[in-house]
Amino acid sequence: MYSRPIASLAIGAALVLTATGCSMLAPQATTIDYSAAEGTNVYGAGPVEVRNAQIVATEDGSEGNFVAALVNDTEESHTLNIEFRSEESEITLSVRVPANTVLSLGAEDEDPLLLEDLDTLPGQDIDGYFQSGDAEGVLISVPVLDGTLDYLAPLAP
Numbered sequence: 001m002y003s004r005p006i007a008s009l010a011i012g013a014a015l016v017l018t019a020t021g022c023s024m025l026a027p028q029a030t031t032i033d034y035s036a037a038e039g040t041n042v043y044g045a046g047p048v049e050v051r052n053a054q055i056v057a058t059e060d061g062s063e064g065n066f067v068a069a070l071v072n073d074t075e076e077s078h079t080l081n082i083e084f085r086s087e088e089s090e091i092t093l094s095v096r097v098p099a100n101t102v103l104s105l106g107a108e109d110e111d112p113l114l115l116e117d118l119d120t121l122p123g124q125d126i127d128g129y130f131q132s133g134d135a136e137g138v139l140i141s142v143p144v145l146d147g148t149l150d151y152l153a154p155l156a157p
Contacts, residue, residue, distance in 0.1 A: 038145055038152075039068065042128075046135030048072050048080040048097050053128065055084075055144045056112070056155040061121035063157050064144060065112035069104045072097040083129040084142070088119040097132075106155050114157060122146035 039054035049071040057064030072078055082093040093113055097103050106112035120126045124144050131137030147156030 038143060040140060040142060042130045042138055042140055044135065045080070045130035045138045046078065046132030047074045048078050048132035050080070050130055053130075053140075053142050055115060055118070055120070055126065055142060056106075056147060056152050056157075057118055057120065057122050057144050058157055059122070059146060061118055061124075061144065064115045064118045064120070065106060065155050065157050066093070066115055067106035067112045067155055069102055069107075070095060070097045071102050072099060075099050078132045080130065080132045081137070084115060084118070085127045085129070086118070086120050089117045091115050091117065112155055118144070120144045 039052035042050035042053055051069040051071060053066070053068040055064040055066050066082070066084075070080055077096060077098050080095045080097055082095070084091040084093075093115075095103070095105075095113070104110050118126070122144050123146075125141035126144055127139060128142040129137055129139050145152055147153040
């Protein structure tokens with residue numbers, strides 16, 4: 001008398017559990033941090049945060065412009081130290097970022113930072129070391145692009 005409804009419930013419960021079980025075990029892509037842009041974000045470099053870091057280079061890769069948003073949301077100014085290393089060159093830069101400021105290199109009224117002797121072709125990455133404040137700093141690959149795309153063309157040297 002009760003066997004049919006119980007069997008139906010058991011089959012329904014089994015279907016629900018097997019259909020939803022994968023999402024309990026599989027990683028969810030929406031929880032993975034990534035840079036949704038051409039550049040890369042730099043985490044752990046200190047109080048100055050680096051967002052969408054990229055280099056827009058000449059066609060031969062001899063020089064390029066470093067473009068990024070530098071965010072200092074602290075109550076004091078900080079200097080961001082940057083080193084780019086390739087097989088042939090090492091470039092060292094420092095940028096002072098005022099307190100509670102976003103410095104957008106290559107946007108609005110801020111010029112990008114020119115990297116002479118870059119020696120890295122567009123389409124490749126270059127190792128960049130970023131450090132500010134008392135932090136140890138972070139070594140990360142920074143993409144080198146060219147001015148082929150219309151919105152990147154004005155950023156090329």
